[in-house]
Amino acid sequence: MKATPPVAAPSALVDAPEPHPRAAKVRTPASAPLPPAPSLLQEKTGSVGVARAVFGLLLIFCLTPWASPPLALALGLGLAQTVGNPFPAHTRKLTAKLLQYSVIGLGFGMNAHAAVQAGQEGVLFTVASIAGTLILGYGLGRWLGLGRHVTHLISCGTAICGGSAIAAVGPVLRAKEEEMSVALATVFVLNALALFAFPAIGHALAMTQNQFGLWCAIAIHDTSSVVGAATAYGDQALQVATTVKLARALWIIPVSIGTALLFKQKGVKIKVPYFILGFIGAMLLNTYLPALQAGGAWQEVGPLLVQLAKMGLTVTLFFIGAGLSMQAVKAVGPKPFVLGVALWLLISTASLYVILHR
Template identity: 35%
Template sequence: MSTAAAPSDTRTAPHSRLRRAVPGAALALAVAAVATVVGRVIPVLGAPVAAVLLGAALATALRPARRWPGTATGFALTGGVALQVAVVLLGSQLSLGQAWAVGRSSIPVMFGTMAVCFGAAALFGKWLGIESTLRTLLGVGTAICGASAIAAVTPVLRPKPSTVAYALSTVFVFNVAAVLTFPWLGHMLDMGQHAFGVFAGTAVNDTSSVVAAAVTYGDEATRTAVVVKLTRALMIVPVVLVLAYVVARRRPTTADAPRPRATKLVPWFLVGFVALAGLNSIVPFPADLRSTLGLASTLLITWALAAIGLSTDLSALRRTGWTPLLFGGLLWITVSASSLGIQALTTGLH
């Protein structure tokens, strides 16, 4: 009898987990819906960041994971699967041909700022004593594309929800700073439309903030900034691969748990991301489909980050202190300065 029952238990276990996940997933979805409205009302904030902030506030007020223990399963599942599917759908927004046509002049600036940012993250992170996972999240978020990059590396690094929340909040603070100061700085330096678009696309993180910074400068600046930003997002691919390799190398190996083969280090969602971007490059998606897939990706990221916010322990953030915010500020200033400097040396600011 016991041997006959085992297969049935194995088969029903996933269904049982899904049933347990429903309350937490539903609560996260409700928070995501509110965050979507907030993101539309305050575009510079954006729905994903609003979701993690609202979720963290609700977690502090209600402590849902403690009051309703079953919600923790839903938070964990939503924060993982929804985030991974969202990363796959991000590939639909990239066309390698378009990126090359508009972004080739900005490639030295993009690669230069990323190299400078990663170097600064290692240097400042050690100097300030920033915990390695938070250092990596802030470095990747600042170097590549903010919340999307943090979302892409989260399934690989598996950080604590409080660490993700802190990284997202820090990146948001300096996105707002960029939106407020970059147009003024561009006019002060008498930057041309294309030059400012490259600057905004390489030194501002999330797409909504890139648009908000560039739209007041001009239409050409906005178009250039968005394409540069999307081209920059392609760097998610090698960064995730490198991090997956580093994480696997750091895991202890035993006879029972040998180090995985190279093919096992490639996350499935990264394969999906590259496949969708490649397909869009060969057979460009219609604008309506691309818009729909982009919206679906944003909604899934918002849902996942709401779940992460609901899992956040704000007391852990308080214990972390202000040092990571200083670290994020140093990275932001470094990337902004290097973007202007490299562009001045290569193509000029006018």
């Protein structure tokens, strides 16, 4: 198994010059962390077969009713730190598509009227938090001495929807591959922490389902971790979190356009998150198609698709965890990680305070 080339040292990202306008377009998947290098055990014993067997057993377990999104992520992390991920290229490719199809499937368990109400409640939080995060990120990035591209990528990932936002904004910036990798690693490490920490905090503060769902959608980076944390909290929290988060993800488009204007990039292509339209279509079908209603000919189809979507999400988080090796974490370096943690803590605590006291 070939080792993945190491990510550039973080010091190279400090006050880095802007990339040449003709720099190659980065093709980093929307929800894929850094590909891990072979584990120490694999390097010493060459036990690729063992790694594949362990991977297969864990994957099968993630498809059972006993697996949950947090547990799947933990199993993936354990795999990455021990025998290693034997299929980094495959899991990296599957993660983004599997997440998108899972989100669409969740739409068959949602009611359009409730979703509109949840979206209206979260729109002001969305606008204020996105604008505030981008402004704070710019100031903190300058104070830390980070390059403009890394600062903007981490800020967009924190403000909108993690890896999806970074993958959309990166080509607009014509960012370098190492800049993309550092930003992705930063947000994925924080996603893993949030998936475990948020449900515990929510229960400790006795947050309602609506409160927790709204908080998840605003304060957790990636859609996969938002849905995973909300699923662990309750069905109503899941509905609120998914609706608000996907509405938030639509801000990729105006932020990408603003990025092109701010950084004076011409001839770039804006990446549109089309899977959100699939989610809306599934939700409308579930709400207005009589055959899917109680007593209808297809009344069992909706719950089945939702169950398959939740299984897909669980597998997605297992793949993400399997990609977070120690090499990926160490490659982030102190300064980008400080920026990511600072922004995350600020948006998490500020939104939590507003939600509990409004």
